[in-house]
Amino acid sequence: MSASGRSATSQALAGAARPERSLLAINLVGLGTIAHKEVRRVLRIWVQTIIPPAITMTLYFIIFGSLIGRRIGEMDGVPYTTFIAPGLIMMAVIQNSFGNVVSSFFSSKLQQHLEEMLVAPLSVFTIVIGFVIGGVSRGLLVAALVTVVAMFFTDLRLEYPLVTFSVIVLVAMVFSLAGLLNAIFARNFDDISIIPTFVLAPLTYLGGVFFSISLLTPFWQNVALANPILYMVNAFRYGMLGASDIPLGIAFSIIVGAFLALFGLALVLLHRGTGIRS
Amino acid sequence: MDALVLEGLTKVYGNSVTALKGIDLTVAEGDFCALLGPNGAGKTTAIGIVTSLVNKTSGKVAVFGHDLDREREAAKACIGVVPQEVNLNMFEKCFNTLVNQAGYYGVPARLARRRAEKYLRLLHLWDKRDEISRKLSGGMKRRLMIARALVHEPRLLILDEPTAGVDIEIRRSIWDLMREINGSGVTIILTTHYLEEAEHLCRNIAIIDEGTIIENDSMTNVIRKLQREAFVLSLQERINEAPMLDGYTVRLRNDREIEVEVAKGQGLNRLFDELSARSLEVSSMRTKTNRLEELFMRLVENKQMTPQ
Numbered sequence: 097m098s099a100s101g102r103s104a105t106s107q108a109l110a111g112a113a114r115p116e117r118s119l120l121a122i123n124l125v126g127l128g129t130i131a132h133k134e135v136r137r138v139l140r141i142w143v144q145t146i147i148p149p150a151i152t153m154t155l156y157f158i159i160f161g162s163l164i165g166r167r168i169g170e171m172d173g174v175p176y177t178t179f180i181a182p183g184l185i186m187m188a189v190i191q192n193s194f195g196n197v198v199s200s201f202f203s204s205k206l207q208q209h210l211e212e213m214l215v216a217p218l219s220v221f222t223i224v225i226g227f228v229i230g231g232v233s234r235g236l237l238v239a240a241l242v243t244v245v246a247m248f249f250t251d252l253r254l255e256y257p258l259v260t261f262s263v264i265v266l267v268a269m270v271f272s273l274a275g276l277l278n279a280i281f282a283r284n285f286d287d288i289s290i291i292p293t294f295v296l297a298p299l300t301y302l303g304g305v306f307f308s309i310s311l312l313t314p315f316w317q318n319v320a321l322a323n324p325i326l327y328m329v330n331a332f333r334y335g336m337l338g339a340s341d342i343p344l345g346i347a348f349s350i351i352v353g354a355f356l357a358l359f360g361l362a363l364v365l366l367h368r369g370t371g372i373r374s
Numbered sequence: 375m376d377a378l379v380l381e382g383l384t385k386v387y388g389n390s391v392t393a394l395k396g397i398d399l400t401v402a403e404g405d406f407c408a409l410l411g412p413n414g415a416g417k418t419t420a421i422g423i424v425t426s427l428v429n430k431t432s433g434k435v436a437v438f439g440h441d442l443d444r445e446r447e448a449a450k451a452c453i454g455v456v457p458q459e460v461n462l463n464m465f466e467k468c469f470n471t472l473v474n475q476a477g478y479y480g481v482p483a484r485l486a487r488r489r490a491e492k493y494l495r496l497l498h499l500w501d502k503r504d505e506i507s508r509k510l511s512g513g514m515k516r517r518l519m520i521a522r523a524l525v526h527e528p529r530l531l532i533l534d535e536p537t538a539g540v541d542i543e544i545r546r547s548i549w550d551l552m553r554e555i556n557g558s559g560v561t562i563i564l565t566t567h568y569l570e571e572a573e574h575l576c577r578n579i580a581i582i583d584e585g586t587i588i589e590n591d592s593m594t595n596v597i598r599k600l601q602r603e604a605f606v607l608s609l610q611e612r613i614n615e616a617p618m619l620d621g622y623t624v625r626l627r628n629d630r631e632i633e634v635e636v637a638k639g640q641g642l643n644r645l646f647d648e649l650s651a652r653s654l655e656v657s658s659m660r661t662k663t664n665r666l667e668e669l670f671m672r673l674v675e676n677k678q679m680t681p682q
Contacts, residue, residue, distance in 0.1 A: 122479065124480075125477055125480045125481065125483075129477025132477075207461070209462060212474070212475055213478055214426060215426060215427065217448070217451040217480070218478055219447065369429055374429070
């Protein structure tokens with residue numbers, strides 16, 4: 097360093113102030129920072145995060161809605177395209193909330209820059225919520241886009257806005273947490289593709305997105321009731337269309353229960369340092 | 375107040391490797407302390423525990439009086455760390471890397487941006503503020519990590535081998551900067567396996583080897599100790615107290631053995647003359663094993679093998 101550089105160094109360091117901040121203030125600013133960083137990441141790589149799900153859902157609407165749907169006619173008293181719209185929006189939310197957090201947290205872990213947060217005086221609560229905000233933001237952004245696409249194919253209704261909004265936000269939170277848990281345990285890229293491929297995709301497709309469970313035999317109806325995504329799709333469909341295979345109270349209980357269980361588990365694992373500390 | 379206190383710190387990894395065997399260490403506020411040891415000695419594990427990146431097996435850690443078990447967040451708020459491995463977000467701009475890090479320590483956004491500018495300028499990276507860190511050279515990445523560790527203005531700065539793998543010019547500039555930072559009142563702990571680095575920068579030194587601290591003293595004393603060697607002399611007659619020999623430090627080991635410290639290069643003939651004059655017959659003599667010296671030899675060999 098040059099002599100002038102050293103002089104500047106001395107002056108700059110001499111002015112260093114170290115005000116004490118409360119842990120609450122630190123965590124509030126920290127939460128804002130993580131959330132801002134995560135949302136910025138979603139927007140920065142919009143070609144990977146926003147556009148592909150919009151294209152996929154457009155294809156679903158064209159194939160299952162316009163082409164095949166015309167031959168199916170009505171389901172649960174509404175045109176088939178209208179029937180599948182809430183399910184497709186919910187499917188986009190599930191996939192994107194999960195995918196956002198699993199890839200963001202895992203790449204932070206892999207590149208080791210997660211350590212930036214781990215050495216800071218942030219509570220694990222703040223870190224979890226920060227990543228969840230990122231996942232929910234992407235889920236809702238994609239949901240908004242899919243809703244716009246859906247409006248080109250069918251007349252969407254909004255029977256119960258509060259139910260619709262609360263379900264979509266809760267489901268986005270649940271799957272953001274699920275993505276976080278997947279990333280905590282993941283050791284390589286294979287580990288972050290196993291759950292979406294072998295668990296999420298089958299449960300989503302069999303979760304009442306494309307059909308009403310009243311079409312199933314009693315035995316398969318009972319099997320379908322073990323699928324938590326069925327409750328989420330139906331609660332959301334109830335909010336939009338006013339029709340559901342499942343009582344709303346049960347659906348809400350299951351969604352809130354899943355949120356609390358996954359949130360608690362994420363806090364415990366991060367506190368212990370599972371998957372992130374040796 | 376002590377900046378850092380370690381008491382009986384132990385770490386046993388899952389594969390049963392014991393990295394730390396109950397180390398004790400105290401670093402005073404304002405100190406510039408070296409934690410010196412060969413690769414695999416336990417330096418990074420100790421730093422990892424202090425910075426909450428490694429779970430300890432047992433023992434206590436306190437940072438400026440904040441117990442890491444009971445007041446973890448308060449302890450962490452005092453520390454800035456520069457890790458050994460580059461752990462930057464490769465796709466984040468340099469400016470944002472610093473603003474984010476300040477945010478994680480609760481520095482409000484406007485102040486964080488001012489600090490980011492201040493420390494990027496200080497580390498001569500201001501013209502790289504809009505570059506993503508992946509595009510920086512190795513030396514620039516090191517400087518960015520130092521700026522990142524400083525952006526919340528910590529009271530204790532821990533640098534884990536900050537000059538590993540950087541060229542001599544950058545190493546010298548980092549040394550200058552560290553001296554300036556320490557001069558501003560920040561306590562610094564530096565882990566290194568470069569003797570020259572510790573000798574140039576640090577006032578105190580702790581030498582760690584195989585998970586144990588084998589020396590913890592001022593740099594001056596450690597260098598003085600290294601410039602002496604000790605011999606154990608077995609005597610034919612029993613004695614009750616160590617003889618006073620001019621120019622030599624003598625210690626009684628037992629009633630038939632004395633330990634004599636001799637400055638390197640000092641002859642031994644006069645020693646035997648002095649002993650003969652006191653009618654003390656030496657039956658055998660051996661060099662006392664000096665673990666510190668052995669370690670230094672290993673470190674020096676290591677240094678010679680490391681390309682400069």
